[in-house]
Amino acid sequence: MGERMTPAEIVGELEDGMTIGIGGWGSRRKPMALVREIYRSRLKDLTIVSCGGPDVGLLCAAGKVRRLIAPFVTLDSIALEPHFRAARQAGVIEFTEYDEGMFMFGLLAAAHRLPFLPTRAGLGSDVLTVNKDLRTVRSPYPGPGQEDGLDDGEEVVAMPALTLDAALVHMDVADTRGNGRYLGADPYLDDLFAKAAARTYLSAERLTAPGEVGGPPQALLISRMHVAGVTDTPGGAHFTGHGAAGERDEAFQRHYAESAADPGKWKSFADRFLGAGEAAYQREVRRWHEERA
């Protein structure tokens, strides 16, 4: 069951060198308040596992990432993530790059305590050449090519389990025990991140009393049995999009991306938005919009 915590308390439970999974997808429903807290923390040498967006970008900018495991990093409406690009092009992060389906299978394997799951994805591509440790396995069952006189089973990729020390996910609504509900059309892979992790920390736009989360039962994506801590972070996904009422803040994302692409502009951005705590971030974002209105 999740304990009610502050973002700072959650990040205080993370340790240097941990493998941390981050839910959401690209620039969609990212637990950005928790990511910003890590940005300001003393944590280092993290392995980040993510369908990457600005979460990966910010953590690269802060020098927190030793290794990234991801099928992509994008801001969606802006194709390329400037901080991730800069980190890769400077050669300062290790990168384990998988196909999206392989990545999902890695989480599924970890969620079910399996060493790997077989998949066709990756065969013939350079996924197998850039990941030197990746192995294939041969099916113990007869393959489709019986008529050619060979009775070898099919060879498939053995996607290793992506086991996580901790997962961070963001929901639209959660109860104080850590049961979480999403309001948008896509759960992304958030429940798999939670099940693949030794412990999960859940941030939510809004917290309710137990049993008061509401909505259809199938929208209850995250169960308290996986959750170690839950925190109330209104606007905590900003600037990424979340549920039906939470579109991505495209104007601010453009401001982020333009700032991230220029070291001078990035310093002003970081000083203004990321220096103090989450309340200061939310206040400065409101002011930024007012200045432009």
Next chain:
Amino acid sequence: MSDTSASGPSAATHSTPATHSTPATRAEVCVAACAEAWRGDGEILAAAMGTCSVLGARLARLTFEPGLLTTDGGALLTAAPIPLGAGPGKIEGWLPFREHLWLVQNGRRHVMMGASQIDGYGNTNISVIGDWAKPKSQLLGMRGAPGNTICNPVSYWIPRHSPRVFVGKVDLVSGVGYDRARELGPDTSRFHGLRRVITNLGVLDFATPDGRMRLVSVHPGVTVNEVVNATGFELVIEGEVPTTPAPSTEELRLIREELDPKSLRDTEVAS
């Protein structure tokens, strides 16, 4: 079920009948050429990336391939093809990313992807330019390209046909081409199949004995030489190359009035 009565966004008041009598723009030729890639596919998901590609999938569904399933650009399967940028309207299904990834494995899907680089056998790269270990330019990452190409029929939409994109050798293979597929053997590669490559200059395919890329047609106003000069490897060219068919009057009406009234296609392919 095959919905032969699918008529799409019922709609549109035809207050400006003159708009579809003007000749097709290059972008409109591209949309119709993209649509052709899904001909004969029946009741599968037409997944598409890029403006003309998305329009092509929806146009195919509205005309000759009514069984196709198309999305709102997100997790919803729409009951009818919708205009670009519009809300989903009535929906007929749910396809969040995880279900999309399962569908790749299931195979009832033909995807039209983009490519930053493509070679003569259809190997594609969307991941990095330069050395993978320390790239000159980091792009998106491999995304779903490895799984898509080994599990599903795949076509490509490339809005800027140039020697920078059509290269002799891609820097990294994210999408699997015919030479790589052949090395895997007939069993492992039995779901691999590259259908077409549509560009702003023409239509290409791989219908050659060794799976090399062939020029199928050039768009109206484009010469074979232009395509050859914009391609960094030797294309298979068999005899006289035909011209890509222009969209019909009805197809032009659907593109202009129903699917893309804001002409977003023109921002992807200049006239």
